[in-house]
Amino acid sequence: MRLLITRLQCLVVIGLLLGTACGDGANAEEVSNSNQKQLTIYAAASLTEAFQQLGQQFETEQPDVEVVISFAGSQQIAQQLSQGAPGDLFASANEKQMFNVINSGRVLQGSDQEFVHNKLVLILPADNPGRINGFGDLTRSGLDLILADQSVPVGAYAQEMLQRAAQDPRFGTDFKSIVLRNVVSYEENVRAVLTKIILGEADVGIVYASDAAGVPGTDLQVIPIPDEINIIASYFIAPIADSPNDQLAQDFISLVLSPQGQEILSEYGFAELSQHE
Amino acid sequence: MNNRTTRQSPPPPTPQIRINGIWGALSMPMLIFLSLPILALFLRISPANLVENLRQPEVLQAIGLSLGTTMISTLIIILAGTPLAYAHARGQFRFSRLMDTLIDLPLVLPPAVAGVALLMTFGRRGILGGVLADLGFHIAFTTTAVIIVQVFVAAPFYIKSASLGFSGIDQELEMSAALDGANTPQIFRFLTIPLSWSALLGGSVMSWARALGEFGATIIFAGNFPGRTQTMPLAIYIGFEMDLDIALTLSVILILLSFLALFVAKYMLNRDWMSS
Numbered sequence: 001m002r003l004l005i006t007r008l009q010c011l012v013v014i015g016l017l018l019g020t021a022c023g024d025g026a027n028a029e030e031v032s033n034s035n036q037k038q039l040t041i042y043a044a045a046s047l048t049e050a051f052q053q054l055g056q057q058f059e060t061e062q063p064d065v066e067v068v069i070s071f072a073g074s075q076q077i078a079q080q081l082s083q084g085a086p087g088d089l090f091a092s093a094n095e096k097q098m099f100n101v102i103n104s105g106r107v108l109q110g111s112d113q114e115f116v117h118n119k120l121v122l123i124l125p126a127d128n129p130g131r132i133n134g135f136g137d138l139t140r141s142g143l144d145l146i147l148a149d150q151s152v153p154v155g156a157y158a159q160e161m162l163q164r165a166a167q168d169p170r171f172g173t174d175f176k177s178i179v180l181r182n183v184v185s186y187e188e189n190v191r192a193v194l195t196k197i198i199l200g201e202a203d204v205g206i207v208y209a210s211d212a213a214g215v216p217g218t219d220l221q222v223i224p225i226p227d228e229i230n231i232i233a234s235y236f237i238a239p240i241a242d243s244p245n246d247q248l249a250q251d252f253i254s255l256v257l258s259p260q261g262q263e264i265l266s267e268y269g270f271a272e273l274s275q276h277e
Numbered sequence: 278m279n280n281r282t283t284r285q286s287p288p289p290p291t292p293q294i295r296i297n298g299i300w301g302a303l304s305m306p307m308l309i310f311l312s313l314p315i316l317a318l319f320l321r322i323s324p325a326n327l328v329e330n331l332r333q334p335e336v337l338q339a340i341g342l343s344l345g346t347t348m349i350s351t352l353i354i355i356l357a358g359t360p361l362a363y364a365h366a367r368g369q370f371r372f373s374r375l376m377d378t379l380i381d382l383p384l385v386l387p388p389a390v391a392g393v394a395l396l397m398t399f400g401r402r403g404i405l406g407g408v409l410a411d412l413g414f415h416i417a418f419t420t421t422a423v424i425i426v427q428v429f430v431a432a433p434f435y436i437k438s439a440s441l442g443f444s445g446i447d448q449e450l451e452m453s454a455a456l457d458g459a460n461t462p463q464i465f466r467f468l469t470i471p472l473s474w475s476a477l478l479g480g481s482v483m484s485w486a487r488a489l490g491e492f493g494a495t496i497i498f499a500g501n502f503p504g505r506t507q508t509m510p511l512a513i514y515i516g517f518e519m520d521l522d523i524a525l526t527l528s529v530i531l532i533l534l535s536f537l538a539l540f541v542a543k544y545m546l547n548r549d550w551m552s553s
Contacts, residue, residue, distance in 0.1 A: 129401075144418070146500070149501065149515055149519075150519065151515060151518035151519045183502065184417075184418035184500060184502060185418050185499075185500025185501055185502050185506070186500075186501050186502060186503075186515075187500065187501060188496060188501060188514065188515060192496075192497075196500075199396065199400065199402060200401055200402045201396065201400050201401050201402070201417050201418070202401075202417075202418070
């Protein structure tokens with residue numbers, strides 16, 4: 001009996017606690033509604049680290065705003081937005097998905113703009129076992145090269161880039177076929193390419209600059225690929241047409257395009273717009 | 278009810294009837310659950326499509342590579358695993374329980390762990406990889422790596438089965454053969470192997486089937502390169518994202534091969550039991 005009473009008491013106490021907690025929650029919400037505004041951003045997964053920092057920067061500039069960012073594949077976001085997901089801003093890793101959202105009517109035609117570039121780079125183990133000094137060294141026989149499989153976007157881009165190199169007289173028409181002879185594996189995702197290069201299992205891999213930027217410099221060397229043959233991905237940003245926070249969305253876009261915003265993006269391996277214009 | 282009364286006139290087995298009835302009905306859900314996904318695969322692809330996909334070079338390459346590597350790895354498992362299985366069955370080691378656990382370990386390891394472990398061993402920067410590289414052997418990303426993975430993950434099936442088979446043989450038989458003047462190889466060849474034949478065959482087939490289905494450790498340690506390291510399971514995984522038809526074709530073939538192997542092995546084992 002005593003035990004039962006104790007249990008009942010416990011339930012009552014828990015109930016009271018829950019009640020108070022709920023009351024507090026409701027209060028907090030009221031406060032945030034009156035004072036704090038929320039900016040909801042949908043951004044491509046590859047932007048995760050860079051946009052988290054941009055969000056913090058924005059919050060320090062406008063302390064009454066809370067930035068909420070949802071990261072996912074651009075295609076997935078485009079789907080969600082087309083289905084009516086509420087939000088203020090969309091940052092896409094390519095033009096195609098931005099175009100899909102414009103077609104759905106959630107983004108006004110002409111309100112989208114390029115804000116950053118991403119490009120392919122060569123990555124090498126820190127001690128450079130293949131002694132690679134430049135892009136042209138990819139053809140050297142005996143080199144172990146790892147690419148992502150063609151089913152992975154970056155793998156398809158790498159093939160396209162090699163094709164462009166083959167059309168460039170500096171590298172020669174058989175450039176692609178000679179380089180592909182050095183491929184030891186077509187990995188099923190881009191992280192596997194990174195890991196195997198960090199482990200030193202192969203001499204060189206091809207990934208996006210932003211993929212390589214997350215790895216400490218002591219683990220990896222990065223060699224640029226000439227811009228003329230590189231596949232440069234353009235990232236697009238646009239306010240959502242029916243956003244209730246249009247001014248905030250515009251402010252965030254201004255931050256992203258500002259020298260400060262561009263510097264944050266370049267810290268995470270993205271190429272600033274000015275570099276290609 | 279009718280059945281039961283008519284069958285009660287010959288002497289024994291009423292239990293048999295019950296198993297067919299209630300237990301049969303109760304076992305249906307699991308049986309259907311196990312076979313429905315396989316049926317679904319076969320329904321999804323037409324025979325004409327299947328035959329046409331079979332002509333694709335990457336499909337043929339994957340099948341050829343899978344058959345070739347699994348044959349070699351099964352052979353290695355039998356050659357190197359039989360002595361271990363015999364020692365395991367006969368030996369009274371101080372550490373036999375530890376040995377038993379070590380043999381079991383690859384069975385329960387996630388394939389990804391096996392892949393990383395093999396990379397740390399035979400990879401370029403692995404504990405043996407450096408020495409092997411100096412000798413001119415490059416293992417990671419080669420067909421050899423595929424075989425190494427298969428031996429690692431599949432050997433326990435053969436070793437355990439063979440060991441059980443060996444320990445089922447009466448040791449006095451071997452001793453009396455020795456008294457009659459037979460030497461150790463003769464005893465093993467003419468007594469031990471024939472008497473444990475079904476266990477050896479069953480274990481080999483299980484090992485082969487496990488090697489055939491190996492995926493996770495292979496893609497980590499051996500990588501993915503058509504014709505070199507892209508076995509059927511890898512081609513199915515990549516195909517799932519690129520070309521579903523290829524994935525379906527290879528899946529159907531993999532299932533047919535595994536089913537056939539298991540079925541033949543069970544048939545031969547059965548016959549073995551009956552004759553003995």
